Amino acid sequence: MTGSTTTNAAPHGTYWPAPFATAPLDATVRVPASKSLTNRYLVLAALADGPSRLRSPLHSRDSALMVGALRALGAGVEEVEGDGLFGPDLLVTPIQPDRPLGAAAVDCGLAGTVMRFVPPLAALCSGHITFDGDPHARNRPMGPIIAGLRGLGIDVDDDGRSALPFSLAAGGSVEGGHLVIDASSSSQFVSALLLAGARFRRGLHLEHSGPPVPSLDHIAMTVQVLRGLGVDVDDSTPDHWIVSPGPVRAFDLRIEQDLSNAGPFLAAALATRGTVRIPDWPAETTQVGDQWRSILVRLGASVEYDGGTLTVTGGARILGADLADTSELAPTVAALCALAGSESRLSGIAHLRGHETDRLAALVTEINRLGGDAEETADGLIIRPRPLHAGVFHSYADHRMATAGAIIGLAVEGVQVEDIGTTSKTMPEFPELWRGMFEAGNSVPERTGAH
Numbered sequence: 001m002t003g004s005t006t007t008n009a010a011p012h013g014t015y016w017p018a019p020f021a022t023a024p025l026d027a028t029v030r031v032p033a034s035k036s037l038t039n040r041y042l043v044l045a046a047l048a049d050g051p052s053r054l055r056s057p058l059h060s061r062d063s064a065l066m067v068g069a070l071r072a073l074g075a076g077v078e079e080v081e082g083d084g085l086f087g088p089d090l091l092v093t094p095i096q097p098d099r100p101l102g103a104a105a106v107d108c109g110l111a112g113t114v115m116r117f118v119p120p121l122a123a124l125c126s127g128h129i130t131f132d133g134d135p136h137a138r139n140r141p142m143g144p145i146i147a148g149l150r151g152l153g154i155d156v157d158d159d160g161r162s163a164l165p166f167s168l169a170a171g172g173s174v175e176g177g178h179l180v181i182d183a184s185s186s187s188q189f190v191s192a193l194l195l196a197g198a199r200f201r202r203g204l205h206l207e208h209s210g211p212p213v214p215s216l217d218h219i220a221m222t223v224q225v226l227r228g229l230g231v232d233v234d235d236s237t238p239d240h241w242i243v244s245p246g247p248v249r250a251f252d253l254r255i256e257q258d259l260s261n262a263g264p265f266l267a268a269a270l271a272t273r274g275t276v277r278i279p280d281w282p283a284e285t286t287q288v289g290d291q292w293r294s295i296l297v298r299l300g301a302s303v304e305y306d307g308g309t310l311t312v313t314g315g316a317r318i319l320g321a322d323l324a325d326t327s328e329l330a331p332t333v334a335a336l337c338a339l340a341g342s343e344s345r346l347s348g349i350a351h352l353r354g355h356e357t358d359r360l361a362a363l364v365t366e367i368n369r370l371g372g373d374a375e376e377t378a379d380g381l382i383i384r385p386r387p388l389h390a391g392v393f394h395s396y397a398d399h400r401m402a403t404a405g406a407i408i409g410l411a412v413e414g415v416q417v418e419d420i421g422t423t424s425k426t427m428p429e430f431p432e433l434w435r436g437m438f439e440a441g442n443s444v445p446e447r448t449g450a451h
Contacts, residue, residue: 015392016420016431018409019438024274024314027440029265029433031278032086033058033255034287035426036218039066039113040225041255043121043195045092046075048229050250052092056084057255061425062111069106069118073125074099086429094250097172101127108133108164110356110397110425115164116145116188120196123154126172132165136397139163141354144181144189151179152200176200176245182210185354190241191222197243198231208239214351215327221286256282259289261427262310263332264403265437266292270301270314270336271410276437281310288327295323299336320344320385327352330381331359331400335407337383338367338374350379356425357396366393366405370412390414399425406434 038058043066045052057063067077067090076093104127108115115133122129132138143162150156152174158166176197183189190206190213197204213219223233223241229251232244262278269276282290283305293303293310300315320342326333330349337344352359360376367374370391373384393405395418402422409415423430 014421015416015418018393018406018415018417019435020413021272021274021410021438023272025268025272025437026275027437028277028279029262029437030085030280031257031262031265031433032060032427032429033084034258035060035062035113036221036287037225037255038063039117040191040195040222041251041253042066042070042090042092043117044225044229044248045251046070046073046095046121047124047196047199047248048094048250049247050094052250053252054090054092055082055252055254056086057090058258058426059087060428061109062113065107065109065111065114066118069108069114070095072104072106073118073122073129074101095125097124097126099126101125101129103127104129106131108137110134110137112140112186112188112355115140115142116186116192117195119145119149119168120192122168123149123152123170123174124172124196124199125170128167128169130165130167134397136357137164141185142166144183144185145192148179148181148189148193151181152176174200176202176204178205178207180207180209183208183213184211185351187213187215187218190219194219194222194226194233194241194243198226198246198248200245203245204241204243206241206243213239214348215288217286217288217327224286256285256287258426259285259287259292260328262289263292263329264407265433266296266310266312267332267336267407268410268437269312270296270299270318271339271407273314273316275311275313277309277311279309281305281308283308288329291326291329295326295329295333298323299340317341320383322347324348328400331363331404332407334363334367334374334381334383335404338372338388338408339411340383341385343385344383345380346383347377347380349381356398357401359398359401362394362396362398362401363404366401369393370408370415388412392416392418395419395422397422399423399427403430
């Protein structure tokens with residue numbers, strides 16, 4: 001498909017002048033904790049066999065929505081002083097399924113982890129629970145979760161929409177057993193059911209039937225997190241996951257920093273032909289962001305890992321590349337490809353059409369708005385080299401679109417990102433960290449303030 005557009009771009013809003021790099025950057029950056037891990041551990045803390053502590057967790061809109069959802073279901077979540085750079089630790093007291101909730105409401109915002117992970121957890125409570133979110137959240141795929149809950153015997157009222165808003169009548173327990181869903185639109189449908197499966201009376205044998213599940217790395221993360229808390233998960237057969245019934249062990253652990261959110265900062269090294277270091281990069285991790293080690297090399301950077309620090313140095317130019325299955329990393333990759341000297345093809349990312357916005361259409365629209373040459377394919381993007389010019393880069397209320405615009409602004413003077421505040425979804429500190437990256441090694445020219 002060529003020349004696609006999106007319909008939910010905000011034509012007006014606050015414009016953030018993206019800092020333009022006049023020299024190669026040389027900076028060390030620390031980023032907040034992983035959203036994917038924080039919200040998985042929050043759900044499991046609510047199901048655990050005792051109180052749990054999350055050290056250095058993420059504090060963002062998505063994590064705050066998850067905390068609010070757990071409190072609505074009867075869990076206790078308390079902020080306590082810790083040693084993290086980006087906010088307090090969290091102490092979680094688990095829900096008590098035998099305590100009637102009565103009526104409860106869950107605000108999902110635009111958080112996929114909340115709208116998908118929380119309903120199976122809510123099914124273990126006792127009461128009438130409603131789910132809704134931001135206007136665009138009502139466009140995000142929810143059918144497999146709603147169908148899955150019904151397959152587990154839960155009464156769900158969605159007025160035939162297979163989307164938000166909906167409500168469920170929970171009776172305090174779930175029988176479990178064999179369940180078949182089509183999770184081809186999001187791996188979160190699998191993770192959501194796996195996270196709660198150990199607390200079903202018969203456990204859960206989840207089977208996927210349909211086109212391939214995207215973002216399998218995120219399911220692998222869920223499986224590893226569950227096993228780390230004593231849950232028995234058998235994933236030895238493709239498209240089948242068997243969770244044995246049993247307790248979820250209470251825990252006290254530190255959350256890894258968000259490697260996906262580290263991507264824009266590492267991309268800055270390529271965009272400015274400079275060097276950016278991220279300390280405390282885990283030697284082994286299930287985070288999809290660890291793929292930056294190989295992706296950035298393909299795009300012309302040198303990447304070194306030494307003493308727990310990942311160092312990325314940009315090459316003489318950004319190389320175009322054929323890359324598959326970049327998942328949530330795709331907007332950052334696309335921004336770099338728009339600055340590359342040769343053609344790039346990104347494939348295996350059709351599911352991004354169902355994320356916070358239709359990311360494929362949004363990326364094509366915004367890259368082309370700045371003079372680029374990008375087009376959609378059935379499952380991805382083609383981006384050809386063409387000089388870019390100043391202009392507004394719309395965010396579509398999508399944090400990864402906002403950071404993509406910031407990356408392009410490093411190399412193209414005069415780019416303004418509409419609604420940089422949408423980065424608060426997973427990284428409220430982004431504008432300050434981005435500015436601090438310059439202050440660490442290079443001055444930033446004075447620019448007109450946001451308007």
